[in-house]
Amino acid sequence: MELNGSQILLRALMNEGVDTIFGYPGGSILDIHDELFKSSFKHILVRHEQGAAHAADGYARSSGKVGVCLVTSGPGATNTVTGIATAYMDSIPMVIVTGQVPTPFIGTDAFQEVDITGITRPCTKHNFLVRHIDELANTVREAFYIARSGRPGPVLIDLPKDVMRAMTEYREPVSPSQGSAEPVYLPDAGPLTETVNLIKKAKKPVLLIGGGVIHGRATAELIEFAHKVNIPVTSTLMGLGGFPGTDPLWMGMLGMHGTYYANMAISDCDLLITVGVRFSDRVTGRLATFASNATIVQIDIDATSINKNVLVHIPIVSDCRSALIQLNALLDRNGLEKIREGREDWITRIGEWRTEGPMSYCQGEAIKPQCVIETLYRMTKGDAIVATEVGQNQMWAAQFFRFDKPNTFLTSGGLGTMGYGFPAAIGAQVAFPDRLVVDIAGDGSIQMNIQELATAVNYKLPVKVVILNNGYLGMVRQWQELFYEKRYANTGIGGQVPDFVKLAEAYGALGLRAVKPGEVEATLAKGLEHPGPVLMDFVVEAEEKVFPMVNPGASLTDMKLSSGIGM
Amino acid sequence: MDVQEHTISLLVHNKPDVLARIAGTFSGRGYNIENISANVTMNPKITKITIVTVGTQATMVQVENQLKKLVDVIQATHMKSRESVRREMVLVTVGGDREKVMKAVGELGCRVLKEKPDHFVLEVTGSKEEIDQALTYLETLDMKDMSRSGMVVL
Numbered sequence: 039m040e041l042n043g044s045q046i047l048l049r050a051l052m053n054e055g056v057d058t059i060f061g062y063p064g065g066s067i068l069d070i071h072d073e074l075f076k077s078s079f080k081h082i083l084v085r086h087e088q089g090a091a092h093a094a095d096g097y098a099r100s101s102g103k104v105g106v107c108l109v110t111s112g113p114g115a116t117n118t119v120t121g122i123a124t125a126y127m128d129s130i131p132m133v134i135v136t137g138q139v140p141t142p143f144i145g146t147d148a149f150q151e152v153d154i155t156g157i158t159r160p161c162t163k164h165n166f167l168v169r170h171i172d173e174l175a176n177t178v179r180e181a182f183y184i185a186r187s188g189r190p191g192p193v194l195i196d197l198p199k200d201v202m203r204a205m206t207e208y209r210e211p212v213s214p215s216q217g218s219a220e221p222v223y224l225p226d227a228g229p230l231t232e233t234v235n236l237i238k239k240a241k242k243p244v245l246l247i248g249g250g251v252i253h254g255r256a257t258a259e260l261i262e263f264a265h266k267v268n269i270p271v272t273s274t275l276m277g278l279g280g281f282p283g284t285d286p287l288w289m290g291m292l293g294m295h296g297t298y299y300a301n302m303a304i305s306d307c308d309l310l311i312t313v314g315v316r317f318s319d320r321v322t323g324r325l326a327t328f329a330s331n332a333t334i335v336q337i338d339i340d341a342t343s344i345n346k347n348v349l350v351h352i353p354i355v356s357d358c359r360s361a362l363i364q365l366n367a368l369l370d371r372n373g374l375e376k377i378r379e380g381r382e383d384w385i386t387r388i389g390e391w392r393t394e395g396p397m398s399y400c401q402g403e404a405i406k407p408q409c410v411i412e413t414l415y416r417m418t419k420g421d422a423i424v425a426t427e428v429g430q431n432q433m434w435a436a437q438f439f440r441f442d443k444p445n446t447f448l449t450s451g452g453l454g455t456m457g458y459g460f461p462a463a464i465g466a467q468v469a470f471p472d473r474l475v476v477d478i479a480g481d482g483s484i485q486m487n488i489q490e491l492a493t494a495v496n497y498k499l500p501v502k503v504v505i506l507n508n509g510y511l512g513m514v515r516q517w518q519e520l521f522y523e524k525r526y527a528n529t530g531i532g533g534q535v536p537d538f539v540k541l542a543e544a545y546g547a548l549g550l551r552a553v554k555p556g557e558v559e560a561t562l563a564k565g566l567e568h569p570g571p572v573l574m575d576f577v578v579e580a581e582e583k584v585f586p587m588v589n590p591g592a593s594l595t596d597m598k599l600s601s602g603i604g605m
Numbered sequence: 606m607d608v609q610e611h612t613i614s615l616l617v618h619n620k621p622d623v624l625a626r627i628a629g630t631f632s633g634r635g636y637n638i639e640n641i642s643a644n645v646t647m648n649p650k651i652t653k654i655t656i657v658t659v660g661t662q663a664t665m666v667q668v669e670n671q672l673k674k675l676v677d678v679i680q681a682t683h684m685k686s687r688e689s690v691r692r693e694m695v696l697v698t699v700g701g702d703r704e705k706v707m708k709a710v711g712e713l714g715c716r717v718l719k720e721k722p723d724h725f726v727l728e729v730t731g732s733k734e735e736i737d738q739a740l741t742y743l744e745t746l747d748m749k750d751m752s753r754s755g756m757v758v759l
């Protein structure tokens with residue numbers, strides 16, 4: 039039987055296991071929507087295409103599945119670009135389907151024509167312009183394969199309207215292969231043996247994990263490994279949840295706003311084993327002093343991550359999980375007892391640093407943002423999927439909530455996209471309708487995709503938004519305070535504009551506000567209990583800062599622990 | 606570290622956007638293309654691209670790995686100069702005295718492609734060094750224009 043392009047697209051998506059699509063319609067994808075109407079796909083209609091892209095991303099991060107987003111040509115397509123770049127920087131598997139003007143019109147500046155494959159070439163893992171219906175089924179198969187395999191990432195498929203209307207016989211797609219881009223999954227034996235020997239000799243080892251542990255589903259193997267050899271663990275922002283935040287070996291996040299003890303430990307260690315880390319500048323601080331006493335072993339599936347920023351001694355190009363399984367097997371054949379015992383001094387030293395510079399803050403008259411997060415953690419017992427916006431709110435969430443499971447912390451790390459958290463939380467709530475999903479937000483960021491309140495209300499998605507309302511673009515203000523002599527140029531955003539409670543109500547959601555420390559718990563209790571979407575406005579200390587802080591380009595040991603105190 | 610010239614040979618799918626992807630990989634990561642040549646191979650669906658670039662050995666490893674990550678790149682090889690044969694071509698328009706030009710043709714072993722009363726078009730093929738030498742020589746004549754190819758390597 040002959041099918042049209044739209045039918046082939048949906049069939050090919052179904053073959054990939056897709057049942058949910060985030061999108062927004064328009065002229066060039068009317069045919070696809072017409073087929074969707076007759077199908078069993080769940081299409082979540084957002085209010086802005088950026089929201090669709092972030093929602094597909096949140097769906098992917100929380101579920102580990104490929105997130106799918108469908109938008110029209112021209113402005114629909116360009117509106118997804120921030121979402122695509124966000125996913126690309128954090129290696130999130132996504133397929134973005136964009137409409138395109140009919141093939142004979144391409145290149146004529148037709149109405150709503152934009153060269154979206156050209157625009158997204160540097161921020162997709164790959165992209166396709168499908169010029170003929172016979173390529174369609176194979177292209178969809180290839181797109182999903184590329185999005186999922188190796189280091190995951192977003193893939194865009196641009197579909198001209200005439201291709202969607204053409205007819206052809208449906209043929210099962212062939213298995214793709216990626217030539218030189220085909221990832222290496224299994225590690226070489228040599229460097230693994232070397233690593234085991236280094237572990238045996240090391241007096242002060244540290245494990246540093248990143249997002250690769252989560253993408254590679256390597257948490258169980260990582261926990262086994264860390265405990266087998268008794269090595270303390272720190273993580274990048276992207277790795278949070280990859281190792282339990284309540285484990286005794288856990289040191290918290292490192293880097294610019296990392297814990298004092300993690301930053302001290304990494305600077306003093308003699309062996310650094312990294313798993314799924316790409317050494318962002320926010321993590322390393324000054325490169326010359328980063329782990330400068332250590333032999334560095336780097337496990338990563340992407341060969342371009344190796345020696346890009348930090349020169350490593352033992353590179354292991356491999357899927358994280360395979361490498362850890364093999365390391366664990368090798369270690370079992372060695373005298374582990376001895377390795378474990380030798381660690382006492384080092385663990386004690388880290389304990390001393392923890393006492394010297396604990397994660398803390400001072401209570402005051404106003405609500406402290408950190409206190410809101412701690413209370414949220416206590417009340418939920420950590421059993422939640424937490425998305426964040428960007429800025430101070432994001433860092434406090436990373437510092438004061440403990441993530442015990444992978445795929446429970448959704449945050450824009452690489453791109454730092456304000457407006458990411460709320461739509462991402464919506465995507466996660468679609469993937470897990472019965473779980474508690476919270477977006478920890480700033481008063482600035484939440485306004486970047488606030489329109490998605492309508493989506494949450496319409497689909498009865500009970501996302502809880504916790505706004506840490508400091509009346510400022512707080513993180514930028516913090517830099518102005520520290521580096522620009524308190525000239526707060528264009529960072530004051532007023533606090534009470536808009537009235538978030540009334541705004542929530544206008545959308546048909548519940549709005550709550552807390553202004554005194556004593557109200558935090560009751561407000562959270564009421565908000566978390568409510569069966570629908572809630573916006574909670576916590577009016578917090580306006581000029582609170584995120585500490586510890588390593589100034590950009592400074593060494594990790596060069597931390598400010600609180601206003602005026604350097605260490 | 607030592608900054609040197611390096612030659613990368615690529616086999617890629619012959620698709621309209623493949624050059625843009627490769628050029629984008631260079632520009633986006635801050636590497637420069639010194640010269641480039643591209644044409645189909647014995648298999649018309651596959652194009653061979655030769656790129657000469659300048660950088661340290663470590664940068665070259667990054668460049669090569671970045672190129673390998675492109676889905677349409679089938680193979681990326683960093684060509685070692687000792688093991689490969691390299692050729693470039695240059696077309697030169699020179700004017701002036703016929704006798705002097707013919708002397709140059711004889712000494713450089715180049716071909717005369719066109720002869721007009723007031724100018725000649727010459728072709729020189731050779732290694733990069735031979736081409737450089739030829740050009741230095743021809744510049745002493747009345748050189749009016751030239752067009753130099755990228756490098757081809759086997």
Ligand SMILES: Cc1ncc(C[n+]2csc(CCOP(=O)(O)OP(=O)(O)O)c2C)c(N)n1
Pocket residue numbers: 427428429430431432454455456457479480481482483484506508510511512513514
């Ligand atoms: C889309 C976008 N624009 C600008 C920035 C720069 N930026 C980083 S943090 C920040 C302030 C965020 O303010 P808010 O959401 O209120 O969070 P706070 O830091 O106050 O918690 C800004 C403007 C950004 N990260 N993303």
Ligand SMILES: [Mg+2]
Pocket residue numbers: 480481482506507508509510511512
């Ligand atoms: Mg703010």
